[in-house]
Amino acid sequence: MLxxxxxxQNVQLTISEQIKDVKDCLVSFEAFIHAACTPGTVFxxxxxxxxxxxxxxxxxxxxxxxxxxxxxxxxxxxxxxxDLIAIASKCDSIANKCESAANSLVFQRFTVPAEYKExxxxxxxxxxxxxxxxEKAIAMLFSExxxxxxxxxxxxxxxxxxxxxxxxxxxxxxxxxAMDLGLAEKNQIAKFVESICDIxxxxxxxxxxxxxxxxxxxx
Numbered sequence: 001m002l003x004x005x006x007x008x009q010n011v012q013l014t015i016s017e018q019i020k021d022v023k024d025c026l027v028s029f030e031a032f033i034h035a036a037c038t039p040g041t042v043f044x045x046x047x048x049x050x051x052x053x054x055x056x057x058x059x060x061x062x063x064x065x066x067x068x069x070x071x072x073x074x075x076x077x078x079x080x081x082x083d084l085i086a087i088a089s090k091c092d093s094i095a096n097k098c099e100s101a102a103n104s105l106v107f108q109r110f111t112v113p114a115e116y117k118e119x120x121x122x123x124x125x126x127x128x129x130x131x132x133x134x135e136k137a138i139a140m141l142f143s144e145x146x147x148x149x150x151x152x153x154x155x156x157x158x159x160x161x162x163x164x165x166x167x168x169x170x171x172x173x174x175x176x177x178a179m180d181l182g183l184a185e186k187n188q189i190a191k192f193v194e195s196i197c198d199i200x201x202x203x204x205x206x207x208x209x210x211x212x213x214x215x216x217x218x219x
């Protein structure tokens with residue numbers, strides 16, 4: 001995106017570290033979901049796993065602040081700084097959403113209905129894959145900006161994965177509200193599903209932001 005200098009390399013490094021920390025949080029959340037969807041898992045175990053997600057989220061927060069500080073000196077145009085901070089902040093919100101969803105399940109002592117466990121595991125697995133593709137796209141902003149501006153199919157891959165999750169989510173909503181349960185319980189299940197799927201929506205939003213950034217900088 002810019003000529004390589006010591007400063008731009010430092011910015012790239014801090015952004016890469018921040019993205020890695022967000023991914024670590026997502027991996028911990030994936031482990032939490034797998035445990036929540038495993039028959040016989042006790043709430044004490046889920047509480048411990050949620051605490052790990054909390055710790056990873058805090059690390060990601062600190063990384064975001066370090067990344068913003070690294071932009072403080074010079075080299076980038078204000079518009080580029082704003083775009084990079086927006087992308088990093090949206091990535092950080094993924095860690096926040098992981099923390100919120102995990103704590104919500106633990107605090108409510110919510111048990112995942114058996115018929116939805118496989119679908120939830122599939123959703124978080126696709127989300128993990130989606131974030132890995134996003135990680136590559138963000139790296140390309142620094143190493144292959146020209147190639148990315150000419151061919152941004154990698155961003156379409158992120159959207160395609162989100163569409164897969166969207167289809168699963170809609171099917172789950174139809175099934176949830178057809179269940180023989182009270183409306184409050186149906187809404188509780190649906191809200192938890194929504195909180196997990198919202199992570200994928202955020203990844204897609206970041207892909208959209210990257211594409212806007214590319215178009216704005218085309219000659």
